[in-house]
Amino acid sequence: MAEVSSLIYLYVSFCSIIWGKVASEYDTTEPGAKSSGHVIIGGMFPLHLHVDKNDSSFAPQPHKCSGISTRAMTLLLTMINAVDVMNKSPLLTDLNITLGYRIQDSCTDVSTGLRSTADFIEQANCWKEPASPICDQPVVAVLGAAFSEMSIVVARQLALDMIPQISYSSTAVILSDKARFPSFLRTVPNDKHQTTAMVRLIKLMDWNWVGMVIADGDYGRSALEHFAAEAAENGICIAFKSILPHTGTEELMRSATREVVQTIFQHPKAQVIVSFSKGTQMEDIFQEMRNEIIRKGQTMESMKRVWLASDSWSTAAYVKGNLSLEDIGHVVGFNFKTGNMSSYNTYLDKMEVTGNAMNNSFLEELFTLINDSDISRNTELASEVAKTLKENINPATVFSVELAVAACAHAIASLCRNRDCKTPGNLQPWEVLEALRMHEFDSGGNKYTFDDQGDINQGYDVALWRSIDGKVDVQSIVAEYNPQIRNITLKSSNFAARFLELQKIFSRCSNNCMPGEFMKTSEGFHTCCYECINCTENYYSNDTDMDLCLSCDKNIEWAPQGSSRCFAKTVTYFMWQDHFAMALLAFSALGILLVLMISALFFHKRDTPVVRAAGGPLSQVILYSLVVSFISAVLFVGQPVTLQCKARQVLYGISFTVCVSCILVKSLKILLAFQLNTDMQGALRKVYHSYLIILACVAVQVIICICWLVLKSPYIEIIQEPQTLLEDCHEGSYLAFGVMLGYIALLAFVCFVCAFVGRKLPQRYNEAKFITFSMLLYLTSWLIFIPIYVTASGVYLPAVEMVVILISNYGIISCHFLPKCYIIIFRSNQNTSSAFREKLYQYNVKCTDSFSVTGSSVSEKELSSKQNVTPPSCLTDKDYVKKSYANRDTFKVSYRSKDNKCIDRNTSYRRSISL
Numbered sequence: 001m002a003e004v005s006s007l008i009y010l011y012v013s014f015c016s017i018i019w020g021k022v023a024s025e026y027d028t029t030e031p032g033a034k035s036s037g038h039v040i041i042g043g044m045f046p047l048h049l050h051v052d053k054n055d056s057s058f059a060p061q062p063h064k065c066s067g068i069s070t071r072a073m074t075l076l077l078t079m080i081n082a083v084d085v086m087n088k089s090p091l092l093t094d095l096n097i098t099l100g101y102r103i104q105d106s107c108t109d110v111s112t113g114l115r116s117t118a119d120f121i122e123q124a125n126c127w128k129e130p131a132s133p134i135c136d137q138p139v140v141a142v143l144g145a146a147f148s149e150m151s152i153v154v155a156r157q158l159a160l161d162m163i164p165q166i167s168y169s170s171t172a173v174i175l176s177d178k179a180r181f182p183s184f185l186r187t188v189p190n191d192k193h194q195t196t197a198m199v200r201l202i203k204l205m206d207w208n209w210v211g212m213v214i215a216d217g218d219y220g221r222s223a224l225e226h227f228a229a230e231a232a233e234n235g236i237c238i239a240f241k242s243i244l245p246h247t248g249t250e251e252l253m254r255s256a257t258r259e260v261v262q263t264i265f266q267h268p269k270a271q272v273i274v275s276f277s278k279g280t281q282m283e284d285i286f287q288e289m290r291n292e293i294i295r296k297g298q299t300m301e302s303m304k305r306v307w308l309a310s311d312s313w314s315t316a317a318y319v320k321g322n323l324s325l326e327d328i329g330h331v332v333g334f335n336f337k338t339g340n341m342s343s344y345n346t347y348l349d350k351m352e353v354t355g356n357a358m359n360n361s362f363l364e365e366l367f368t369l370i371n372d373s374d375i376s377r378n379t380e381l382a383s384e385v386a387k388t389l390k391e392n393i394n395p396a397t398v399f400s401v402e403l404a405v406a407a408c409a410h411a412i413a414s415l416c417r418n419r420d421c422k423t424p425g426n427l428q429p430w431e432v433l434e435a436l437r438m439h440e441f442d443s444g445g446n447k448y449t450f451d452d453q454g455d456i457n458q459g460y461d462v463a464l465w466r467s468i469d470g471k472v473d474v475q476s477i478v479a480e481y482n483p484q485i486r487n488i489t490l491k492s493s494n495f496a497a498r499f500l501e502l503q504k505i506f507s508r509c510s511n512n513c514m515p516g517e518f519m520k521t522s523e524g525f526h527t528c529c530y531e532c533i534n535c536t537e538n539y540y541s542n543d544t545d546m547d548l549c550l551s552c553d554k555n556i557e558w559a560p561q562g563s564s565r566c567f568a569k570t571v572t573y574f575m576w577q578d579h580f581a582m583a584l585l586a587f588s589a590l591g592i593l594l595v596l597m598i599s600a601l602f603f604h605k606r607d608t609p610v611v612r613a614a615g616g617p618l619s620q621v622i623l624y625s626l627v628v629s630f631i632s633a634v635l636f637v638g639q640p641v642t643l644q645c646k647a648r649q650v651l652y653g654i655s656f657t658v659c660v661s662c663i664l665v666k667s668l669k670i671l672l673a674f675q676l677n678t679d680m681q682g683a684l685r686k687v688y689h690s691y692l693i694i695l696a697c698v699a700v701q702v703i704i705c706i707c708w709l710v711l712k713s714p715y716i717e718i719i720q721e722p723q724t725l726l727e728d729c730h731e732g733s734y735l736a737f738g739v740m741l742g743y744i745a746l747l748a749f750v751c752f753v754c755a756f757v758g759r760k761l762p763q764r765y766n767e768a769k770f771i772t773f774s775m776l777l778y779l780t781s782w783l784i785f786i787p788i789y790v791t792a793s794g795v796y797l798p799a800v801e802m803v804v805i806l807i808s809n810y811g812i813i814s815c816h817f818l819p820k821c822y823i824i825i826f827r828s829n830q831n832t833s834s835a836f837r838e839k840l841y842q843y844n845v846k847c848t849d850s851f852s853v854t855g856s857s858v859s860e861k862e863l864s865s866k867q868n869v870t871p872p873s874c875l876t877d878k879d880y881v882k883k884s885y886a887n888r889d890t891f892k893v894s895y896r897s898k899d900n901k902c903i904d905r906n907t908s909y910r911r912s913i914s915l
Contacts, residue, residue, distance in 0.1 A: 033076065035083070037100025038422045039412050040137040041405070042120045043079050044113065044144030044154070045072045047105040049280065051112055062115060065107035070392040071316070072146065075168070076103060077389065078398045079143060081347040082405035091413050097421050099409060100137060106145055113150045117142075117157045125161065137424055140432045141166065141408045143401065147278075147312075148172030148219035149246065155184040164433035166407060168400035169336075171311060172222045176453035183433055185450050187403040188311070188336050189457035189483060191219070191276070195227040197334055197460050197481035198274055198308050199234050200488045207507040208236045208528045208545075211270040213260055213285070215277045215312075216246045223276040223310065235545075237509065237528035239270035244281050253284070261288045264305070271507035272306045279316030282309075286328060287321050304329035306505055311336060314463065315394045317472040325472055330502060331465040333474060334481075336396035337458040340444045344398055345390075352386030395475065396461070403443055403456065408432070410441035459483050464499050512544045515564030519547055534562035537722070558723045573639050573727045574798045581637045584802050591630045591809055598817045599623045601824060608831045610820045613767065618662045618690065622816070625662070626809050628655035633805045636798040645714040645729035650705045652805060653740040654698065659812060660747040660778075661697035663771055665690040667754035670768050701743055708736035719793070726795060745782060748775045767816075774815035781807045 049067035079101060087098045102123070104116030120142055126135035141164045145151045151170035158165050159182055167175070167186040175181050176190050202210060212227065214220030220243065228238060242260040245252060264273065264285075275282060289303050306329055313319055314333025325331070412421070414435050421427050440449045448456055462479035465472055478499040479490045490499070513519050513532035518541050521530045535541055535549035540559045542550070552559050552566035559566045574581055602619050605611050611619065628651055635648035669690075717730035731737040755771035785804040792800060823830055 033080070033101070033103040035080070035100045036137070037083075037087070037098040038137075039097065039416075039427060040100045040102050040123070040139050041083065041408050042139040042142035042144075043076070043101055043103035044106050044116055044142060044146075044150075045076050045079075045103065046108040046146050046150075047072045047076060048107040051107045051109040063107075063109070063112065065105060065109075065112070069108075070388055071394060074389050074393050075146070075397060075401055077347065078344055078401040079103065079405060081344055082402045085343055086405060086409040089409075091409060095413060095416050095421075097412075097416055099405075099412070102136075102139055106150055108147070108150075110150060110153050113145060113154055114157065117154045120163065121157065121161055135424070138429075139163065140412070140427055140429045141436075143168060143404045143408075145170060148175065148222070149217040151175060151184065152181075152218050155181045159183045162430035162433055164408075164429060164436055166404040166436070168404050169311065169397050170219075172219045173226060174218055174222055176455060178452075178454060181454075183430075185407075185436060185454040187400045187407070187448075187456045189455055189459065190453070191223045191310075192226050193457060193481070193483045194310060194334055194460060195223055195230050196483075196486060197462070197488065198227065199230045199236060200481065200486065201308070201332070201462065201479075202231070202236055202272065203234050204488055205272075205503050205505075206512075207272050207505075209239050209270050209272075209507050209509040209526075210236065210308075211240045211242070211264060211267055211273040212238050213242045213244065213264075213273060213275045213277055215281060216243050219312070220244075220276045227274060227276075235527070237526040239267045239509070239526075240264075244277055257281070257284045257288050258292075260285060261292050264289065265292065265302075268302075269507070269509055271505050272308065274308045274310075275313070276310040277313065279313035279319050282307075282313050282316070283319040283321050286319060286323055290323060290327070300327045303327060306502060306507065307331045309333040311396070311460075315396065315474045317465070317474050318392075320472060325465055325467045330505075331474075332502075333463045333465065335461045335463055335475075335477075336400055337461060338395040339399035339402065339446075341393075341395055341398065344393075344402070348386050348390055351389075352383045403448065406443040407436055407441050407448070407450075411435035411439060414439055457483050462488065513541075513546065514544060515540075515542050516562040517541060517546075518549045519545055535559070537561050539563075540565055554720065556725070567723075569721075569723060569725045571639075571727055572721075572724045572795050574637050574795055576638055578637075578795075580796065580799055584799060584806065585634060585637060587806050587810075588630045588633050591806065591813065592627055594813060595623050595626050595630070598813070598821060601821060602817075605824050605831070608824065609833055609835075610823050610831045614816070614820050615662065615666050618665060618694075619817070621694070622659050622662045622812070625655045625658040626812060629659065629805060629809050633802045633809075636802040640716050640727050640729045642716060645716060646709060648729070649714065649731065649737065649740065650709065653705055653744065654701055656744055656805075656808065657698050657701040657747065658694065660744055660751060660775075661694040663775070663812075663816070664697065664747055664751045664754070665693050666767060667751045667771055668693070670755065670771075697747060701740065704736065704740050704743060708733060708740065712736065721794075728797065741782060745779060748778050751775045752779070770815040770819065774811045777811040777815070778808045781811075 047069055048065035049069050051063040051065055053063050080103075083099050083101050086092060092098060102120070104119060106113035106116055120139045123136050123139050126138065142154070142158060143166050145154055145167060146169050148170040149172075151165070151167050152172065152175065155165050155175065162183050165184050167184070167188070169188060170186060171188055171191045171194060173190045173192045175184050175186065176192075202208075210231075212224060214224050224241060231238060240263050242263050244260060245256050248256075264270075277285075290300075293300060293303055304327070309331055311334055314335050320328055411432050412427070412435075415421070415427060415431055419426055437450055437454070440447055442448075450456055460481040461477045462481065463474060464476055464478045465474050466476050467473070477491060479488050481488055509526060509529040510519075510531070513530070517532040517534055519530040520533045521527050538552050538554055538557075538559050539549035540552060540563045541548075542564050556569055557566035558569050576582070576585075599620060602611050602614070602623070606616065615622070632648050632651035632655060635644050635651070638644070712733035714729050714732040717728050719726040719728060751771055752775035755768040755775065757768075781804050785800060788800050789797070829835065
């Protein structure tokens, strides 16, 4: 206890002397506190917040410092305690050397800081000349300053003599430039890492519209520059940038604060504000926001924001003033890494219970600021001061100061192992700088080293302020930033889980564009301010806030308008399950069944006149060709395969050619049987060979189909449709397809012409009329098919041809076979040779213009009475008509033509029956 009391007494004695001089004589060339030792370390702390400048005097003079800083006082005590700890460590006791300190107050003023720096340099240079009795121990290293603006100025001056400077809280990026600041080091990372950490957090919370408030000077502007660049790379926009002056008159500061507050309220969508300002500036902003809300009659709810606090005020709970944390909103602080605080806490605990030597002007000034009353007992004063200091501890900065002292101690120890460091001037500052940069040191059991930029970068702790029993806890760590992986890692705790609730706060210029939309930015606006447009067809976006919609693979995918994904195109074809297909298949099956039934009936009645008149064996060929044609129609249904595509048209073409060829033969028979022109009849008899004609006609079609299959055969075609892939059979060569159909149409047309000539055959056996009608039906249906087939597309295109094939087949069945089936089944009395001869005879009698029949003579009256016919009056010259019958088997007809030539014709109706 006596040792502690002595230490405190020593410290208070220094403070009493120095602080009294500062207050009364305005002399800042004297140190704020000092302690003797073999090697001296300088220290610079902003122990006062302001200087009272007398603008009326032009003479150079120091200025009076005012506004005691409790937080800076904790740093001064930290350095004193850290030096004492190192002096007692084996590192220095083994070398039998001690460290001393020479501490100056910068008063948060650059001019005052320069005067303090001049004192450090003067002591270092004093020993370069011949020893003088007034020379104190030279300063070999300086700890400080606190703020980057001060450190930049001090570093330029110390670099002239390469005196190492180790800052415990200056974070401006510019100080990492060793070309301009070769002697500057720091135990904290630079702001480039801090701005990156902030951007990572903003990105994690899905914010993209933030405001920024900075303090004017290198610290704030450097932070703004690097934050803006990092934010732009991550799609984050800065809604506004407000800059607070570093110094100025009270009116100027108040006006600047009011302008910042108005800017904040003018951007209500920017619910997140990044601040690289001082704690006192933030305190003024919060108070002005409160005043503005009162003036406008608004609720405190409109004041709430998410404040991202830089290291300059991330632990300054005092900034809230008379407001509650709930009024301010949420404060997320980025703090330097902390270490073991046990040594410093023990130091303050001993101060609290010690009442000796507390009659110190500086401590009395600090206490008056706290309690504004008099305390009679020194013990109570010391206890009150210690409590106040504990409440204003910034663990991160305390650790940084301790780290800086440890770095100096290790560097000095490494040099003093091989030299006499007790003699002043034997240890040069530049040698200490070299040792600091080159050697690793230990603190609290951990190894540390300065990197190439002179920084010790441990990353950041992210703390979320919270209120506990009316007090603000600024050390509730919820995440940490690792500079090596450049990422924010959340802590696993219940309170850290509440941190994620900040994601519910909406800080965006525009609403999120949902999947299926893309952002369209208007020219001249921030990229974060946009409107959401639906993706067009066949484009999609699968994430929020996408700049462009992605294209689907149109060969296999599709997407509707405003889609968040692509859909696989459905493969379609004329399916078996399709109702239309089922109906057509039913008709095909019915047709096949009907044909087989007719074939069976005709085979059973093959010797009857009707079957013989229908073509006899040729009728069976026609019927089975129709079966194949019906089967070819079935091939138009189902998923296409290569064989199916090649077979369906060929089967139909050849089978229907066989059918039409047989009908053509029948038409020629009719023309041959009833051709009255004997010359034409003779010519037809020479060329008429039914089966050869059929084979010749079919052979031509076979050649056409073979050429088609060999040269350009049908193949499977996949047709790209908006939402489907249509599998269909491409005909390969539409020319070949047209030639095949055209050849059938040519045969059908020949049949039609031949049948039309013989259309007046006996009614019940009028094959020519049915041929005429069936061929007319075929030609008409295929003429209709062609324009439909050429212009139409889709899954039902095969059905069109299938329908035409069925119409053609059913036309043949209906016209050629069903009437005969009716006679066979329901008019069997007409299916006899006698009935057939009778009908044929009546037809010949009726349609001959004039007759001259050889054999037994009969009168017209007799003919009329026997045959119930009247004499024909078809001769143009009204010649006498004479008819006679030798018998009913054969007859000879003589008639007079218009040129008065008589033509005879022998007709055998037996042969006609067999045709």
